[in-house]
Amino acid sequence: MEYNLDNTINHRIATLAILLKRQVYRIIAENNLEITPEQWVIMYYLWKENGLSIGEIAAKSKKDFGNVTRIIDKLEKLEYVNKRKNDKDSRIINIYLLPKAEDIKEPITKCWEKSTNITLKGISDSEQEILLNILNKIENNILENLE
Amino acid sequence: MEYNLDNTINHRIATLAILLKRQVYRIIAENNLEITPEQWVIMYYLWKENGLSIGEIAAKSKKDFGNVTRIIDKLEKLEYVNKRKNDKDSRIINIYLLPKAEDIKEPITKCWEKSTNITLKGISDSEQEILLNILNKIENNILENLE
DNA sequence: TTGTTTTATTTGTCATGACAAATATTTAAA
DNA sequence: TTTAAATATTTGTCATGACAAATAAAACAA
Numbered sequence: 001m002e003y004n005l006d007n008t009i010n011h012r013i014a015t016l017a018i019l020l021k022r023q024v025y026r027i028i029a030e031n032n033l034e035i036t037p038e039q040w041v042i043m044y045y046l047w048k049e050n051g052l053s054i055g056e057i058a059a060k061s062k063k064d065f066g067n068v069t070r071i072i073d074k075l076e077k078l079e080y081v082n083k084r085k086n087d088k089d090s091r092i093i094n095i096y097l098l099p100k101a102e103d104i105k106e107p108i109t110k111c112w113e114k115s116t117n118i119t120l121k122g123i124s125d126s127e128q129e130i131l132l133n134i135l136n137k138i139e140n141n142i143l144e145n146l147e
Numbered sequence: 148m149e150y151n152l153d154n155t156i157n158h159r160i161a162t163l164a165i166l167l168k169r170q171v172y173r174i175i176a177e178n179n180l181e182i183t184p185e186q187w188v189i190m191y192y193l194w195k196e197n198g199l200s201i202g203e204i205a206a207k208s209k210k211d212f213g214n215v216t217r218i219i220d221k222l223e224k225l226e227y228v229n230k231r232k233n234d235k236d237s238r239i240i241n242i243y244l245l246p247k248a249e250d251i252k253e254p255i256t257k258c259w260e261k262s263t264n265i266t267l268k269g270i271s272d273s274e275q276e277i278l279l280n281i282l283n284k285i286e287n288n289i290l291e292n293l294e
Numbered sequence: 295t296t297g298t299t300t301t302a303t304t305t306g307t308c309a310t311g312a313c314a315a316a317t318a319t320t321t322a323a324a
Numbered sequence: 325t326t327t328a329a330a331t332a333t334t335t336g337t338c339a340t341g342a343c344a345a346a347t348a349a350a351a352c353a354a
Contacts, residue, residue: 018210119285120285173312217305240302
């Protein structure tokens with residue numbers, strides 16, 4: 001084989017993402033929380049700015065529009081959020097956090113921190129900074145290309 | 148919010164992986180190839196070592212056992228591989244590449260290279276090396292933790 | 295040899311990627 | 325104003341994550 005996939009950055013990132021997902025799922029399960037990592041990400045953006053529209057959430061989270069719709073539907077069933085039509089433009093649906101969301105905020109954030117701590121064991125602050133910088137560049141490269 | 152998800156390495160890797168997946172899917176579609184990135188990854192390991200068992204492929208690719216079974220089933224339908232029971236231990240299924248696999252080898256490898264080139268635009272060799280090193284450390288941290 | 299444990303694979307179910315087509319509403323153009 | 329184009333969301337379908345339970349065969353123990 002001319003070419004070593006395991007030294008390819010794209011493939012390493014894809015593999016790492018799978019492992020990270022597995023890790024977070026398990027930590028969440030150990031803590032008996034009723035939420036998934038992806039659901040949490042969306043709630044995170046709502047905690048930062050309650051009432052975002054589906055489109056805004058999709059843009060911020062870089063998720064597919066349709067997938068966001070479905071994740072929101074699940075969050076609605078779990079009673080973490082509700083949907084409300086925008087008064088001025090009824091094409092737009094705004095999403096609002098419900099009280100039950102508050103219950104899960106601290107424990108799920110702790111799960112995330114736990115996962116991050118495992119990930120970063122033995123990696124210095126300066127390495128982390130370098131890593132984030134390079135990851136930023138890569139993300140910009142991809143976004144530029146995807147338009 | 149006490150805490151900025153967008154500066155979290157775990158989250159950045161997860162997001163990047165989504166964007167990378169989208170990018171590769173599109174490149175593959177532009178080239179009208181009948182394969183997915185995950186299917187390709189499995190074929191890559193077979194090109195390196197034809198006849199691997201499902202379990203070996205799962206271990207090498209770090210994918211879930213059951214998911215590998217299903218990806219192999221699809222590769223079989225596409226006539227890229229076939230399954231053969233191991234003579235000595237009939238619990239084991241070995242997977243062998245078929246001639247049709249050869250047709251796709253070069254074009255799909257090119258797609259992957261194209262995607263990698265987009266990703267790495269403006270990132271120096273030394274940065275790439277540093278990045279791979281840190282990603283290795285992270286992967287080891289996670290694997291250690293998952294057992 | 296028979297019963298138990300381990301190992302390899304399959305299958306079931308749910309969540310979320312991907313893309314495309316359908317719907318509804320608003321904006322812009324004729 | 326009526327029609328066409330653009331925008332926001334939903335829905336459909338497939339592929340692949342996750343985990344758990346089921347099946348089949350081999351290895352080990354009694």
